[in-house]
Amino acid sequence: MYAFTYQRPTSLADAATAIQAEEAKLLGGGQTLLPTLKQRLARPTDLIDLGAIPELKGIREADGGLEIGAFTRHAEVAHSDLVKRVIPALASLAEGIGDRQVRNMGTMGGSIANADPSADYPSAVVALKATVTTDRRTIAGDDFFTGMFETALEPGEILKSVRYSRPDKAAYAKFRNPASRYAIVGVFVAKFGAEVRVAVTGAAGSVFRATAFETALAADFRAEALNGLSVEADGLNADIHASADYRAHLVTVMAKRAVEAAG
Amino acid sequence: MANPNGIGASVRRREDQRFLTGRGNYTDDFKRLNMTHAVHVRSPYAHARILGIDFTDAAAMPGVVAVLTGADMEADKVGSLPCGWQIHSKDGSPMKEPPHYPLARDRVRYVGDAVAVVIAETREQARDAAEMVVVDYEELPAVGSSTRAVAGGAPLVHDDAPDNVCYDWHLGDKAATDAAFANAAHVAKIDLVNQRLVPNAMEPRAAMGEYEQSNGEYTLTTTSQNPHVTRLLMGAFVLGIPEHKLRVVAPDVGGGFGSKIFHYGEEAVVTWAARKVGRPVKWTADRSESFLTDAHGRDHVSHAELAMDADGNFLALRVSTLANLGAYLSTFAPSIPTYLYATLLAGQYKTPAIYAEVKAVFTNTAPVDAYRGAGRPEACYLIERIVDVAAGVVGMDKTEIRRRNFVPKEAMPYQTPVALQYDTGDFAKNLDIALPLVDYPGFQQRRAESKARGKLRGIGFATYIEACGIAPSNVAGALGARAGLYECAEVRFHPTGSVTVFTGAHSHGQGHETTFAQIVAERFGIPIENVEIVHGDTNKIPFGMGTYGSRSLAVGGSALVKAMDKVERKAKKIAAHMLEAAETDIEVKEGRFTVAGTDKSLGIGDIALQAYVPHNFPLDELEPGLDEQAFYDPKNFTYPNGCHVCELEIDPDTGVTTIVSFAAVDDFGNVINPLIVEGQVHGGLVQGIGQALYENCVYDEESGQLVTGSYMDYCMPRADDVPSFTVRYHEDQPCTHNPLGVKGCGEAGTIGAAAAVINAVVDALSDYGITHMDMPATPEKVWRVIRDATPAMAAE
Numbered sequence A: 001m002y003a004f005t006y007q008r009p010t011s012l013a014d015a016a017t018a019i020q021a022e023e024a025k026l027l028g029g030g031q032t033l034l035p036t037l038k039q040r041l042a043r044p045t046d047l048i049d050l051g052a053i054p055e056l057k058g059i060r061e062a063d064g065g066l067e068i069g070a071f072t073r074h075a076e077v078a079h080s081d082l083v084k085r086v087i088p089a090l091a092s093l094a095e096g097i098g099d100r101q102v103r104n105m106g107t108m109g110g111s112i113a114n115a116d117p118s119a120d121y122p123s124a125v126v127a128l129k130a131t132v133t134t135d136r137r138t139i140a141g142d143d144f145f146t147g148m149f150e151t152a153l154e155p156g157e158i159l160k161s162v163r164y165s166r167p168d169k170a171a172y173a174k175f176r177n178p179a180s181r182y183a184i185v186g187v188f189v190a191k192f193g194a195e196v197r198v199a200v201t202g203a204a205g206s207v208f209r210a211t212a213f214e215t216a217l218a219a220d221f222r223a224e225a226l227n228g229l230s231v232e233a234d235g236l237n238a239d240i241h242a243s244a245d246y247r248a249h250l251v252t253v254m255a256k257r258a259v260e261a262a263g
Numbered sequence B: 001m002a003n004p005n006g007i008g009a010s011v012r013r014r015e016d017q018r019f020l021t022g023r024g025n026y027t028d029d030f031k032r033l034n035m036t037h038a039v040h041v042r043s044p045y046a047h048a049r050i051l052g053i054d055f056t057d058a059a060a061m062p063g064v065v066a067v068l069t070g071a072d073m074e075a076d077k078v079g080s081l082p083c084g085w086q087i088h089s090k091d092g093s094p095m096k097e098p099p100h101y102p103l104a105r106d107r108v109r110y111v112g113d114a115v116a117v118v119i120a121e122t123r124e125q126a127r128d129a130a131e132m133v134v135v136d137y138e139e140l141p142a143v144g145s146s147t148r149a150v151a152g153g154a155p156l157v158h159d160d161a162p163d164n165v166c167y168d169w170h171l172g173d174k175a176a177t178d179a180a181f182a183n184a185a186h187v188a189k190i191d192l193v194n195q196r197l198v199p200n201a202m203e204p205r206a207a208m209g210e211y212e213q214s215n216g217e218y219t220l221t222t223t224s225q226n227p228h229v230t231r232l233l234m235g236a237f238v239l240g241i242p243e244h245k246l247r248v249v250a251p252d253v254g255g256g257f258g259s260k261i262f263h264y265g266e267e268a269v270v271t272w273a274a275r276k277v278g279r280p281v282k283w284t285a286d287r288s289e290s291f292l293t294d295a296h297g298r299d300h301v302s303h304a305e306l307a308m309d310a311d312g313n314f315l316a317l318r319v320s321t322l323a324n325l326g327a328y329l330s331t332f333a334p335s336i337p338t339y340l341y342a343t344l345l346a347g348q349y350k351t352p353a354i355y356a357e358v359k360a361v362f363t364n365t366a367p368v369d370a371y372r373g374a375g376r377p378e379a380c381y382l383i384e385r386i387v388d389v390a391a392g393v394v395g396m397d398k399t400e401i402r403r404r405n406f407v408p409k410e411a412m413p414y415q416t417p418v419a420l421q422y423d424t425g426d427f428a429k430n431l432d433i434a435l436p437l438v439d440y441p442g443f444q445q446r447r448a449e450s451k452a453r454g455k456l457r458g459i460g461f462a463t464y465i466e467a468c469g470i471a472p473s474n475v476a477g478a479l480g481a482r483a484g485l486y487e488c489a490e491v492r493f494h495p496t497g498s499v500t501v502f503t504g505a506h507s508h509g510q511g512h513e514t515t516f517a518q519i520v521a522e523r524f525g526i527p528i529e530n531v532e533i534v535h536g537d538t539n540k541i542p543f544g545m546g547t548y549g550s551r552s553l554a555v556g557g558s559a560l561v562k563a564m565d566k567v568e569r570k571a572k573k574i575a576a577h578m579l580e581a582a583e584t585d586i587e588v589k590e591g592r593f594t595v596a597g598t599d600k601s602l603g604i605g606d607i608a609l610q611a612y613v614p615h616n617f618p619l620d621e622l623e624p625g626l627d628e629q630a631f632y633d634p635k636n637f638t639y640p641n642g643c644h645v646c647e648l649e650i651d652p653d654t655g656v657t658t659i660v661s662f663a664a665v666d667d668f669g670n671v672i673n674p675l676i677v678e679g680q681v682h683g684g685l686v687q688g689i690g691q692a693l694y695e696n697c698v699y700d701e702e703s704g705q706l707v708t709g710s711y712m713d714y715c716m717p718r719a720d721d722v723p724s725f726t727v728r729y730h731e732d733q734p735c736t737h738n739p740l741g742v743k744g745c746g747e748a749g750t751i752g753a754a755a756a757v758i759n760a761v762v763d764a765l766s767d768y769g770i771t772h773m774d775m776p777a778t779p780e781k782v783w784r785v786i787r788d789a790t791p792a793m794a795a796e
């Protein structure tokens, strides 16, 4: 780690000011940022810890859905009775992130802002028609993820909360990387009346919707409706753990499992 | 059992109190006044010439005390890291033994090879400065794998090792083997890879060097499994420091699995540098360095053939193995794919003729050396895989073909065709215990039930035998070891009856502080609390060969018994004197010394007190004191053996394998502490399962870059990846040649498990015509095999 100045503002406004410093970085749960710093792959001058800002915390029911503050730990989402009641699929997604230590530290906002292609939360943001609120504006979930580790956030913009819509039925099925436990493929299926969303994470550079799956499921919300359907392997991620065609295969398998779990 | 904490009691590990409450003292915990910190500058290339090193900017960085390079070591006449074992090739020529300097001099040969060391006030300052050291490299073509090393025209890792060959060795009777193949009714064949593994001890390697100018004494505190060996190798061969001026301390060590047996360059660097800078120097590896520079394990590519008669009796085994030794010879590297591997190729079977060829090669990868099991898991895996293939070839049940070929109990002691003589073992008994544990007859029904749920179920057997208790020094010497492999113990009674034991074995997770104390408590009938076990310090312990090869109890424990025998003899003399009886009339039982036929007796505590406060000893016959030491050199290896059975289920949609049950039946000879034995088996099994399903150290073949350099890519098995194990042992076949009758249990789990798991995977996939799958059986590999076979099956 290179030396940096540590700051711990207690209001969103103070954080917004602090982050204006050149080469400053926001610190969420530190589960991605700190390993990066330890390996000396980043050299921020200032770390602005978001952990003492009340506006970034908490889980509320809002418009029938849920509003979750950016600095909410994965474990809090996983164990929240409110989340389990309103969108149980979201609690189970959080429960499947990494391991216990990671879940006790990592935050929802950090995960979404980081936009790791194999992170779980992006699939929920897209499938649950979420709206992302920052210290400056609101951004539609559909427009938030713009590429591998890229989002619509501007430099210094602070993610404040995310509002998820409540689906009639939903489930998340994840095929985890046995080493890191991130998603090799994760599929979030959500049904809102006649509309079905199928968001796929892990498989490509960024979360995407499997539109052919959505159409088939909108007509017939059963796993069998996906028989014979698959996503194109071309352009999917490939690494020592999973080739592109294996990932393409897993997208269908996980989508079916999600539909079955959604009931 | 008389003593509640004696032999056979499941005493809880006494050392765990400090480990579990954060009170352990590991090398990195040691702090010295004025201590400095070392960070190594390491090669980013697998192979390159060093054209120059410019550290002007680095040396001017804040806090920097010194920047030292290979040239400084050369100027100080620092030697090469020695190799402890010499192998001769088929043609009688000695192995190639290129120099291995602690800091590279003109060429780097693997990613992570150290070229310079920066010493600074703090670790972070040393790291900052290390980044400023500019090394001018001329990149050279690299060899990232053993198969590439022997491909024609491959770049040379060492100019003086043509074709990258270190040695081309063989064992066994080629003519007899060829003749048996000529008459065989059936031949089973297999090609397999035993993949490279990273040891991953929980505590990374660390070393702290100190030099005391006033008396010229050096101290090295290091993460070592055998501090005396490190003192000998580093003192005599690398730095030229005589033993009486060099103390090596291996304090609490957080796991080794073999990787901390070896003498590493960093140990020499900090010891040498401590004198150069006149201050203590500490280095601690970070996890990335551990991945790059700890000696790795395994890495074999093999072809094997098994000849059988019409009834499935084994006639001969032929094996050809290509072993990757990495860029340089680590301390015991040459012995692993030879005398710890090929000598075990008989396994539990009475195969009359065996011939093995092993070609060991240099590559631009981290050195490879002993890793838990060391050669024996490779042998077991090969044998047990080809036996399964053989069962298919002759159409026999997998347990029956094994049973038919077992060396029978009655044939013990049994001379194998590959140099070893097994003293005891009842292999059929192991299998007989295992089969009911796993309800073998019910397997087909369970398989059908799984199939109804869309899952593929498989069962896999593996039997193993290992040569442990390394080693009879005369045998080891004849096989090329450059040292004897005895062990030493000292038993010191104190005046008030408590005991300190000094052992040359070293505990880094094995529980010696408990087990060894149980042996002493039992022998002298004293509370275990009165016994302290000291290990890991060359200034306290007379000598030691350390801990590896499941040798601590078999060899170190035997040395302890020998020392206790001497203590008892001396105590008997003292008792005779005190009780005014003839020595021959004294009977000894559990620390009580009685004049035969009388009620006159003394406890060992009374005797110890007299030994230290003697007022009327006949001094020409009886010295004061009760403190004896012994060296024990075993007469033979010990032969732990067992039978492992794995049952698992594969999800054909994803290729994911889930182990449903795992049973291990082992013969470790006599068991001192069942709880510790069970723990050792559990850990070993998880490591074996890790190799079978998860772990894989991958280098890029051409660039020699380590692809799996962190836990994001190198997959370690975790608690939730394994089932609850069924572990059984029997004590019917104690070792015949050591006083405790013990065989050793440290490596067994690792040796048997991988073969059992892969045999089960292949069994589960047998409907798809699969006869082999290389480790690790990752989900994608399994899925691909199923997918590729499915059209063929559909067409049938």
Ligand SMILES: Cc1cc2nc3c(=O)[nH]c(=O)nc-3n(C[C@H](O)[C@H](O)[C@H](O)COP(=O)(O)OP(=O)(O)OC[C@H]3O[C@@H](n4cnc5c(N)ncnc54)[C@H](O)[C@@H]3O)c2cc1C
Binding pocket: A025, A026, A027, A028, A029, A030, A031, A032, A033, A034, A050, A070, A071, A074, A096, A097, A098, A099, A102, A105, A106, A107, A108, A109, A110, A111, A112, A113, A114, A118, A119, A120, A121, A157, A158, A159, A160, A180, A181, A182, A183
């Ligand atoms: C071993 C391990 C396993 C993991 N497994 C999984 C897994 O299975 N699935 C998964 O999804 N994730 C996984 N993670 C990632 C983890 O869950 C975190 O979600 C992730 O590291 C980011 O969240 P964080 O709070 O730790 O953010 P940090 O690491 O603190 O920050 C990450 C990035 O986001 C920025 N940031 C943080 N908060 C905000 C904010 N409010 N507004 C704007 N920018 C912000 C930071 O500046 C930084 O660039 C794993 C991590 C580890 C170490």
